[in-house]
Amino acid sequence: MAPQRNAGAGAEAELPEYAGHYRLESCLGSGGMGVVHLARSTSGMKLAVKVIHAEFARDREFRGRFRQEIAAARKVSGAFTAPVVDADAEAERPWMATLFIPGPTLSEHVKRNGAMSPEQLRRLMAGLAEALRDIHRVGVVHRDLKPSNVLLAEDGPKVIDFGISRPKDSELRTETGKLIGTPPFMAPEQFRRPREVGPAADIFALGSVMVHAATGRGPFDSDSPYVVAYQVVHDDPDLTGVPENLAPLILRCLAKEPEDRPTPDELMRELRSVAASYDTQAFIPAQRTSHEPKAEPRHVETPRERRPRTSRGLRTALAAGALALAIGGGLVVHLAGDGPAPEEDGTRTASAGFRAWETESVSGSTSVPQCSYGAGKLFCAQPGVVFALKPSDGTLLWRHSVARTRWSKPPVLSGGLVQPLTEQDPRLEGLDPSSGRARWERKTPSHSGLHSAGNMVLFTGAGGTVTGVDSASGEERWSHRIPGHSVPFFSSFAGDGLAYATSQSDDATTAVTAVNPATGSVQWEAQLRGTLKPVGAQDGALFFLSVGPDGDTTAIVRYSPGSRAPQRVPLPVPRLDPVVTVRGGVVYLLSRGGALEAVDVDRRKRLWSLETSVNRGSAPVADGQHVYVSVADGRLLAISARSGELVGQTPSRLSENAGWVASELPSPVLAEGRVYAAAPNGSVFAVDARNPSRW
Template sequence: MKLAVKVVHAQFAKDPDFRGRFRQEVAAARRVSGAFTAPVVDADPDSERPWMATLFIPGPTLSDHVKRNGPMEAAQLRRLMAGLAEALRDIHRAGVVHRDLKPSNVLLADDGPKVIDFGISRPVDSELRTETGRLIGTPPFMAPEQFRRPREVGPAADVFALGSVMVHAATGQGPFDSDSPYIVAYQVVHDEPDLTGVPDEVAPLVRRCLAKEPEERPTPDELMRELRSVAASYDTQTFIPAQRTWDTEGSGPPAGRPARTAEADPAVEAGAAVEATHAGRGRKLRLGRRAALGAGAFGLAVVGALASLPLLDGDGGSPRPASPRTTSAAFSGWRTTPAAGDSAPLCSHGAGRLLCATSGLVFALDPSDGHVLWRHPVAKGPRKEPPVLTGGLVQPAMDPGRRLKAFDPASGEVRWQRDAPGTGSAVYAGGMLLFTGTDGKVAGVDGASGDPRWSHRIPGHEMPYVATFTGDPSAYLSSASQDGSGTRVTAVDPETGDVRSDARLDGTLKPIGATDGSVFLLSLDTVHGDARAVVRYTPKTGETRRVPLTTPLQQPHGAVRGNTAYLLGTGGSLVAVDLVAREQLWSLETGMMRGSTPVAGDRYVYVTASDGRLLAVDARRGNLAGQTPARLGDRPDRVAAGLPEPVVVGDRVYGSAPDGTVFGVNGRDPAAW
């Protein structure tokens, strides 16, 4: 295979701050490796001269294409915009904000545009400074908030950059042009964009992308939907530039450049495409340790200073009446739409209530009939996790402004509110909220009061992935090694941060569940990130059991009940693995392209499909036992970033759908759904 290699110049390799940012770039690039990026094959950010090798992508950069062939035609622009919107959607789903999308960072491959170069700050790109140091980005393609509030930059900044990139593709210049980066900065913040020459059919969308305020810009999903309405025939999977005018003698630019040239980025040297063979046949590329590509793809490291955005939306509104309430002893089910909108509410169960959230609203439902017990407006914005009961209070996920609120489960009144500590992600464990920061520290916040309890680094973890599981008293931190040969798994006490157990296990592993004193992990392929085995590790005895999967699963979600792990991969393959019998029990092709994390009850495994169906699968035999109707609503073309997990409470199962419906069904009889 051919590789493209990026090597940091010696003078910048001596700068610890630059090394830290390059390390973050490597982590981000690994995390987003997929159909719209150049996958990382190997890297060593800690070597004397830090470097990263990515798969060589044939195709010119958008910058080179426009220089040689001129502005793109309208049809090409539609395909480019759709492909980049889809790329940003996947990048944001991985929890990454690019922050430097520009024409030289877009490769025009035959199968669609690829986005490259994640998060590295080039000290010589701009002499502008923030109060805290260097400005991250390239001024002509930066959003206003990158100049005004650099610490609050989120995924909407990438959408602004997309608008600027589209103007460049359509006209050969940006919407804000000047030889001075200071003037460009002023224009970006204060002036209207110059869209002269942008075709009328895409100009309105481009203008929306270039809105000054982040909340006024469309999401990548909205862009894709609007582009379908403009031209239903566009194809984001086939992007072939109309002209390829590289000189016939082969002296022009290389066909693909996943790394910048030294001229484009004085901090980085770009090696030519390098041929590498598999290790078993000898290795021509001897750059250092092998990278664990799958670790990034499944988030085994929390990427510092990179915000995340699940692409869900919806507006709060007046509740619609629930269907007739259950009056008989047998639970016959109900459905209701408690908030107007077109996103699936995210729900959990606690304090005898269904606790749900959607954009702009947190609410509680009576599980017996679905009527609204209370509702409370919150900051609008996408939600990644449902509210949970922690410390006796309802704790919704952080709002887009990283504001924490805790509600009384009976009345919905706010008990306390705080700014989230640091800039990292949060998980809930017992009565605690655990935060991971970009400095590698983990902090514990008391769920009942909102007061900080502890904050420190966990030995052996620079930027750990933290997971907690219902019924297990520990929080699990995992960090994969650079070469993918092992993963450090540490159990800590959420109340104090004290280490309860610590081990280095073989392979690149992702925790998916814990039961009876054991933690279950997926063993991931270091090339594609596919799951190839399930591992059960028991800290008390040190025993490790590994059960291979019959067929690797792509991007799997996993859950555990008893000694069985249930896994659902992209494409709809659902499998059950018994860790005591050490065998795969069954496999079912559900027909879904995407589904939620499975949830296992006593007799059935439940999964939410992207069209709003709730599926029940017999846990022993692996056959489909029943499913609810699809509930897509009036926007069937919309693709949600994450799907709500079903909520199982005894013999009742609760689900939600993209049309805003929340419903309850009798889990004893899925065939009657």
Template structure:
């Protein structure tokens, strides 16, 4: 099916199969200047090929910059970068081929698994310092070091994308009247005097990258690039959550003046001196305090001898007054909800659910992942699947998963509990009453698993999909999905279909395929404009988040109705970084890593409200008719009024004895029967009354 009329893929929809002698296989991502593809040489060598967008290929200045990028990348050795294999800056559409480096970007790693552990942070910083030493010693300044330009390879980090780098003796001046770079990771001099940017700017970026790796956000954070620019130039960095042994080094990297920053060699010497202390590392507690219990605040590292300016003090006073008003309004809102609710909506004292807290796996090192089914709360945690009584949290049974830990919450499908261990070759299903194995079987290796409509859908390593009956373990079908070389299925509650997507080579459109899980039959197949991620389905429509660049910023919500082949795009006023979403009816609730929560009405075609929650990282949200819920990295559960966009309740933090670490995964809470079930980094599973969040 062709792209929708209002969202066509554009002039680059039909790309050549080759760049030079290299066959293009799939799209890795699309940025503002070009598209990066996985490719193969004639001998079968795996490569990453960057191809410039057609519109920029016609710009002589851009071609000059691209030649400079190729020259800069070739100057630097391959020990800390992706080695250049071939390039043609003079092609109709210029391209460059580098060795393919397996491994995620730092941006993707933090997005998937959360902030890095202290020992990982030290190794990352040392690796990046070595890379910058290698880059600077050949006279190149990168000028755009950021998480998406750092690949986490098996032998250490690799710095990629020299698109705006410049040899120190270069006469190419592309920055006149322009800001070239990514604001949250730019040095002050890149805003004040861009023509004088030197190697020290990369050190400043290194400091910002390390704060992101340690906390999931930057040292200067705002939805507005103009505010970020002001903070970078004038404000002190926010190092909340950075390990105390690393904080002084990072503070030096983030010095406002280039001459005050260390060189890569100095960084490596300092890192060697602190390497032995990381086993007992603690973290800097939150700077902003409230009524949530937590560790006593420690002193924030600061630059000696620096006094806050009069303007900073005035701003601080204003912020305190505003926060005081916000806290007062939150308390008022909690009582207001009760006062204005109908008498039948508010639970009586006798009917109120008191809640409970359980610790079924006392030595667990990660939060449990839970779902509701067969009248039980069924969870997976640290290689164990167990069931809890939803009324009081009592343990009903437990079952060990020997080969690997479950990668998703277990599900009840086909009348049995499915542990959902994606990487294991042993499939088994459990009796929901006892936890005993009802069937098990061995399959070829697979790298993807989804369960829907009484079927387990397994994507094998060769791209073949196998449909396994969840009730019996029997294979029902085995086939390939047209147009989907390696399907990664998703499914949604109340919807009978499974969905998989495939981004086009040019990164401008997404092929969406809906499959009947019982037979493997393709029910519909459409190509839609944009880089889309499905987040829900309702009433015959599928809902997507649309991302606008390589950084994964969400700029719109898209609703597609296959019966009429119509789509509706609701643009967000501000693009949201690393967003996740849930669908409730026609509403889509979008939660960004920055804590910004948007409510988008796809029927009305507009955003209804926005709430800045100040949460730096949250789980995928869930919703019922009255509230939106999500978990936080410190173990809190938050409830937001779905109609008004106001915070109406939150539970205490639950970090436990591991308060110096942050959970890599944030399982979503589960809503069932008027209760909310959630998990926390301290290993506990807890339940609260969904009808009265103000009482949490």
């Protein structure tokens, strides 16, 4: 392959064919410092590789600054940035490879589409506030936040280019001859006292970026960088055209003195009061072109008996990658210890002749199906219908109509019958798993919650009385209040046999009562310190997340009723809204923002951490070898339970309504050596659990 030619007038006429092991395919953009290429790793992963111009590669001081940029980018969570995959600051032409994030820059979007709508602006500002909180939390100040350094990805804005000085971006330089930023988006202190620039300078830049997104121009505009510098330091910003409900907040960001600007946390609180629903929909922009052919649309047949489709695997995922979120391929992994090898799982048996499959939406809606496994079948629910699928090929076995509801739980097999627990349906039913016909039906009084535990269905009445109904017969077995809980809500966990009622009090304690679901009798009670949320049970012990006063999860707590001694394991970093699974003494947490980590409670240490770059995901499930997570764009991810490396992912399966985001993401289902998952396009699909790299 001949070297690529540079069509522009740059420092070199020919561009390299490779950077390290990464093949450079096309130019995504160029600047004063270097050229950014679309590249592929040996396995086919799409990357953005920045290759430094030859003239700067000969500058020893510049190489030192480039090493600092690499270090800064690596410190920041990949949830709000393009994670660093590889880099070589000592190469003849220094380079850095990050994951390719599909989506235009904010600058490109505004140039192409004009000013953003108020709803888009609120989501953009919230996403940038979250990004800056993440960046500042690890001690990094960006110093050059501007529209061209904000990528509009499907799951929110991503901030790129850390700590970079661009010698050709402007004529404005410091006394050392080094550019300290981009004048229209610099804070006053960057001109007045550049050595004292702190996190507040990024907040000022955020305010300028928001004015650009709202109007197509900056709050300080001039053809001369020196005039802009004077305006930034002395003049009031021009907010003409900025939505009235955002203008006061943006004006605070543009305060002349750093101490007068809000912090990222204050911004997020203010934005919640501006619009409580600013983060309920994803902003999915037009995607960047990467000069690759479009994937052919999949043809789906809809005969009388629903026929499953066969997955095309990772090749299709790459071809259709413009709709997929970029994911940290296990390369941004922080190993906090060697950790024991997770035990093997005897249920991972080979499925001879099994082929991956995918079904259409059974209900015709794009609601994500909620599924469970039992009696050799896959039981799922969508609004208005419960249905069963054949696990080997996805054939529809039966369907049963129910009250149209938004499902928060999958139907479960209890007492030998399928229990569709519909919160909005006054009926309680037990369905034959072979035919879907109702074996029994009973009306329930007004209730505040339904829960299946053991071979019982528990419903909590509006007044707090709990009634236990036998799943096999539909007969009431007991009805009474649970001591210590005014309106109890239950949790239960596979293989444990108990139902747990928990209540939090104003004095930051949590009351826990373990109940035998068959009789309603109390097995044990405890009053534990902290605001605790039960997330798993194993070997007679109950696992909790400990939530701090600001809403972040700060620790894992394991309580053994025999010893009555809680064991608390602090998390290295507080996490927001994690979803959890417990297996083999290891707690796997996926937090909002994309951090997935494994914590060994016995050894009181984190085994590994992976920044997945996804904003929201399901509760993980684990089988001893892998950890599986479903994410908002319909992909299924497989991560090594031993090392925390991403080892496989399926193609995205987005809803046709690209602005719609599922409020609940059901966990994948593991059975018979396969992984079953559901997607926002309403489909259910299955892949072989033995070799995720071939998905």
